[in-house]
Amino acid sequence: MTDTTIVVPTLGRPSLAVLLDALARGTRRPDHPVVVVDDRKEATGPLPVDGGLDVVVLRSGGRGPAAARNLGWRETRTPWVSFLDDDVEPGPDWYACLLADLDAAPPWVSGSQGRVRVPLPTDRRPTDWERSTRGLEDAPWITADMSYRRAVLAQVGGFDERFHRAYREDADLALRVTAQRGRLVRGQRSVSHPVRPADDWVSLRQQAGNADDMLMNRLHGRAWRERAGAAPGRRPRHVAVTAAAALALVLALPVAGRRRWGPAALAALGWAAGTAELALARIGPGPRDGDEVRRMLLTSAAIPAAATWHTVRGAWQHRGATAWRGAPEVVLFDRDGTLVHDVPYNGRPELVRPVAGADDALDRLRRAGVRIGMITNQSGVALGRLTGEQVAAVNRRVEAQLGPFDTVQWCPHGPDDGCRCRKPAPGMVRQACSDLGVDPSRCVLVGDIGADVRAAEAAGGVGILVPAPSTARADVTAAAQVHPDLDSAVTAILAGRW
Secondary structure: OOOEEEEEEEOOOOHHHHHHHHHHOOOOOOOOOEEEEEOOOOOOOOOOOOOOOOEEEEEOOOOOHHHHHHHHHHHOOOOEEEEEOOOOEEOOOHHHHHHHHHHOOOOOEEEEEEEEEOOOOOOOOOOHHHHHHHHHHOOOOOOOEEEEEHHHHHHHOOOOOOOOOOOOHHHHHHHHHHHHOOEEEEEEEEEEOOOOOOOOOHHHHHHHHHHHHHHHHHHHOOOHHHHHOOOOOOHHHHHHHHHHHHHHHHHHOOEOOEOOHHHHHHHHHHHHHHHHHHHHHHHOOOOOOHHHHHHHHHHHHHHHHHHHHHHHHHHHHOOOOOOOOOOOOEEEEEOEOOOEOOOOOOOOHHHOOEOOOHHHHHHHHHHOOOEEEEEEEOOOOOOOOOOHHHHHHHHHHHHHHHOOOOEEEEEOOOOOOOOOOOOOOOHHHHHHHHHHOOOHHHEEEEEOOHHHHHHHHHHOOEEEEOOOOOOOHHHHHHOOOEOOOHHHHHHHHHOOOO
């Protein structure tokens, strides 16, 4: 039977309790704790997770659903990761059907999507907002109910965290996965996605998604919509209507003491016609009651300008965007000279002093869900100047001051022993990755000498040099990536620049 962990990003909506209760009351309860990622910027109150289900709560600090999902899947260790939105309602047999879908997936399948049902009123026509939500039923690869192989997520770097809204980050991931790692299929399981309550201006706020479309254009080319099964949209019309409004205003301004009322009126007529066309297209399929007509008229007048503004903003903001790499799965650190001040052949825990910023740098990685490790050459053991017990005691002191490590590796051999573990040999890097189940290509080693960098590269990973006062100039010149301190190195790592 295939193993999977459920990950649910949330903003603390009441619907989270409904979701968790449905999972708890299903014909089969989840085999692993459900990972709930609280993406509120400030935790104003506890999440409704006390429904009898085994739940792990993580906090992503309001960085958006892409970052929240990344934090969630990095917490998992199962072969599959299954994402649910916090406003869906799975049926009693959903989890059993999920496992059946994943069991049926051949090795060349990288992801499996569930079927989404959006219940609409039966006594009237749906509103514009309800029809918009109804589009989820036909949208491919939405993470309302989507499972990916964990190894695939690691290989492509997970979700692109430059998508700060719940929009397009799912299509972007699917395009990268299908281009690199295999097919995505639709399973037989299904969830219900009720229409959330919304105010009069929800359609206007949705126009911020045009900025995300510009990022998609930059990353995947203008043909991405066809490949992702996305609707063509009305952006060219919105730009034309906005241009007509701007032209009317310009022509109405006094220039050389005269206003050009005729051309201004024609431009204004073009704006009015475009606005009316949009309003009628939205009013026609709906209930056509007074409230809906009022909403459509007001928002249709503002939507073209809002869509155009967000298009221009996104094109400028993402003009230099490059392919997303994501954070690595594990970051290894050299000990002496990198995490703590170098004391030659140190066997005394009381002499351990962390370098400035080491604790903050490690905590930033932990908060992002990136595992960390420490690897260190200890030739003093081979030379008889240290014992293994002393090395272990110093390592424990480092952990006590800088927090726990997911793996600690140390080599007791001397430079002439010909071992495979002493840096610059790759043995310790490979062993750390093996212990954590990580492909070395998704590993970064941060150190203060060239041997650290070469060990990472020999293992198939990436080496980053953070020079200490004693670092040889030749090592700095030879290193592909050099950062002045740990904070700078971690910033680059978390941004995918490694």
